[in-house]
Structures are given as C-alpha cells and as structure tokens.
Amino acid sequence: MTSTQTTLSGTRQDPSLYPVLIEHDARYSDLDPSRRIGRDALVRWFEDARVAVERDAFGADLVARLQARVKLLLAAVRVDVIAPLRVAGRYRIGIGVSHIGVSSFTYAYAVFAGHECVATGESVSVYVEGDGPSPLPDQVRGALATIRVAVEPSERPxxxxxxxxxxxxxxxxxxxxxxxxxxxxxxxxxxxxxxxxxxxxxxxxxxxxxxxxxxxxxxxxxxxxxxxxxxxxxxxxxxxxxxxxxxxxxxxxxxxxxxxxxxxxxxxxxxxxxxxxxxxxxxxxxxxxxxxxxxxxx
The missing domain is CATH 3.10.129.10 (Hotdog Thioesterase)
Structure with missing residues (x-):
C-alpha cells in the first residue's frame, strides 16, 4: 500500500487523485454467475480497503475494535460498475476521505484495471459511543485529514x-x-x-x-x-x-x-x-x- 497526500482536482476516475492505492487480487469466489466480479464482492473489496487504511491511519486494528477503543459503524455504501471486472489480472483500489463531518466521515473509492477505472464507490462511517453517534476524536479527525481526496461526496437521496x-x-x-x-x-x-x-x-x-x-x-x-x-x-x-x-x-x-x-x-x-x-x-x-x-x- 502506498500513501501520499493530494489536493489534485479532476474526475474521480484518475488514479493519481487518490491518496492511497491498494493492490487487490481478484479471487474465483468473487465471481458471480455472469463470470464477472459481483457487486457484493466489490462491497467486500471496499471493506478490505477501509480496514487497511484505518489500521495504518489511526490504529483501528482488530484488537482495538474488540477492546472498543475505536467504534466505527458503517451507515451507507454504494457501488457503481463502469466496465466488466473479470477474475484475470490485478486491480488497484483507490481510497480517500472526501468529507469529514461532526460524527461521521465519507470515503470515496475507485477500482482500476491498469489505468482504466472499472468501478467507483462511496461509504459513510459513523463514530459511536454508548447508544449513539459521538463527535469524532481529534486523533481520528487529524488522521483522516491526511488522506483527503478532492472528490465531492454524492448527494444523499x-x-x-x-x-x-x-x-x-x-x-x-x-x-x-x-x-x-x-x-x-x-x-x-x-x-x-x-x-x-x-x-x-x-x-x-x-x-x-x-x-x-x-x-x-x-x-x-x-x-x-x-x-x-x-x-x-x-x-x-x-x-x-x-x-x-x-x-x-x-x-x-x-x-x-x-x-x-x-x-x-x-x-x-x-x-x-x-x-x-x-x-x-x-x-x-x-x-x-x-x-x-x-x-x-x-
């Protein structure tokens, strides 16, 4: 995984826009009956990317989650397939934080086959304490700011x-x-x-x-x-x-x-x-x- 802060403008289909690019192999089990990578598999790919970024950015590894030191719940996720994804070849997942709110933040994703963008996505995570959302701790907010991406979040219908x-x-x-x-x-x-x-x-x-x-x-x-x-x-x-x-x-x-x-x-x-x-x-x-x-x- 490579990470560099960026403020580049442009479409979300440009690999250089994303502050983090993660290599991701396609697996046979990712295929759906159409012999292409399934939409639910892409949701899993985004989860893998999210977990990797949070582990490196603010130590949200499995132990921290189990000990309730980092409490993040997924509120929403979106996947948009642009071109067929097949099991052959290697992919890169671009990920960055497109919005930081009071108690939540938004990731933007793109999946690349070479330099071609074949899928995009978005997810919203909420920081939780007790029975409801709580303000993001300064440590988490600061770590998220280092991986900002210049992509406008989608409007929520x-x-x-x-x-x-x-x-x-x-x-x-x-x-x-x-x-x-x-x-x-x-x-x-x-x-x-x-x-x-x-x-x-x-x-x-x-x-x-x-x-x-x-x-x-x-x-x-x-x-x-x-x-x-x-x-x-x-x-x-x-x-x-x-x-x-x-x-x-x-x-x-x-x-x-x-x-x-x-x-x-x-x-x-x-x-x-x-x-x-x-x-x-x-x-x-x-x-x-x-x-x-x-x-x-x-």
Whole structure:
C-alpha cells in the first residue's frame, strides 16, 4: 500500500487523485454467475480497503475494535460498475476521505484495471459511543485529514416516507439470518446485507421469468447498488426483504428495497440495471412489461 497526500482536482476516475492505492487480487469466489466480479464482492473489496487504511491511519486494528477503543459503524455504501471486472489480472483500489463531518466521515473509492477505472464507490462511517453517534476524536479527525481526496461526496437521496412502509413494496422475500453472517460486532456484516438485496432482486427476476433453471439472466444484474444501514440486523431472526420498481426507462430499471423487522424498517437500498438481456437461445428478452406490476406504492 502506498500513501501520499493530494489536493489534485479532476474526475474521480484518475488514479493519481487518490491518496492511497491498494493492490487487490481478484479471487474465483468473487465471481458471480455472469463470470464477472459481483457487486457484493466489490462491497467486500471496499471493506478490505477501509480496514487497511484505518489500521495504518489511526490504529483501528482488530484488537482495538474488540477492546472498543475505536467504534466505527458503517451507515451507507454504494457501488457503481463502469466496465466488466473479470477474475484475470490485478486491480488497484483507490481510497480517500472526501468529507469529514461532526460524527461521521465519507470515503470515496475507485477500482482500476491498469489505468482504466472499472468501478467507483462511496461509504459513510459513523463514530459511536454508548447508544449513539459521538463527535469524532481529534486523533481520528487529524488522521483522516491526511488522506483527503478532492472528490465531492454524492448527494444523499431522501429515502424516507413511503420507503419506510413495508406494504408499499409489492414483492416479498423472507430471509433467515445465519451464524456465518455475523461479524465481530455480533450483527450481520454489511457485505452479507448487500448480498441480501442482490438476492431479493434475483428472486424478483426469477419470478417474472418463471423460475428458470440456473437463476435469472446474467444481463439483469444491477450495475449500481446503494445501501443504507438503519439498524443492526441480529441473529437469530427472520426478516422480510421487500422490493419495488421505482422507475422504468427505455433501457434501465431502478429498484427500491427495504429490509423489515416486523413493520420496522431497518435497512434500505436502491439499485439500477437493465431490463433486457440475451436469452438462453440467443434471442433478446425484455422484462419491462413484466416488471410494471411491481411498481412501488405510496
């Protein structure tokens, strides 16, 4: 890992913009059924980069976390895929801090194959003491300032109101937590939760396609996924994952997802992808009309 402070301007797709670049090998287990790096795998890559930076910047290693000297919880994460990521070759993850608030801060990410940017991302971490957010300690704030990146954080969309009402989502999937989903905080890990939302979209696609053997078509996987973590997801429990269609464009579809513990919303997500793909016989398949009945209510 190399680190240099930078104030360069430009697009977030330039490797020189990022103060930290981390080499990251792709693994076979990172591949999804389309034989490309999955969106949930990229969420894990961003977690790996975050943990490495925090260990080097302010000593937030596993021991410090277990002893509760550093208390950081992930509030949100976003992944946007620009070009296909394959298992062959090596990648670099660019990471820097794009915003420092009172009790939270934002990372910006980019994944590079050579000098080509193939994915970008963002996450928000919150410093917690007791039962809620607390002001960032001066030591942490100072360490974060050394890895600032000249990237404007994305605007946070308003996901309140109708998104918090379980019955506004037409499609339902029940999810049972597994012990292997837990992390060291003893709640379901953020990467696992991102995978839940992707599973919910795949279940919807299978439903409208008639449950094809081997799962839905490759081209229907979303190119972007944004997750908001509203509360801890515990073990053991069974949760309701709800999905609805927000918008159907000429080529793309935008989804909303909600995770519910009873009627209480504990997580939200948005995803965007294509609503058409090559079928198993090589002919085009378009599921826009089949998705129309699943539009969000409210």
């Amino acid at each position: 308003d996901r309140g109101g109708a998104r918090l009402v379980r019955e506004n989502y037409p499609f339902r999937v029940d999810v049972r937590t597994r012990f292997g989903d837990l992390d060291t905080n003893r709640h379901v890990n953020n990467v696992k939760l991102a995978g839940w939302y992707l599973d919910g979209l795949a279940e919807l696609h299978q439903d409208v396609l008639g449950y094809p053997t081997g799962g839905p078509l490759d081209g229907l996987s979303p190119s972007s996924l944004a997750v908001q973590y509203r509360a801890e997801v515990e073990y053991p429990n069974i949760y309701q994952l709800r999905v609805g269609v927000l918008d159907l464009g000429e080529d793309t579809v935008r989804y909303a997802c909600g995770l519910f513990d009873g009627a209480r919303c504990i997580g939200l997500a948005e995803a965007e992808g294509s609503h058409h793909a090559p079928g198993s016989d090589g002919g085009p398949v378009n599921i826009a009309a089949a998705l129309d009945p699943f539009r969000m209510k409210g």
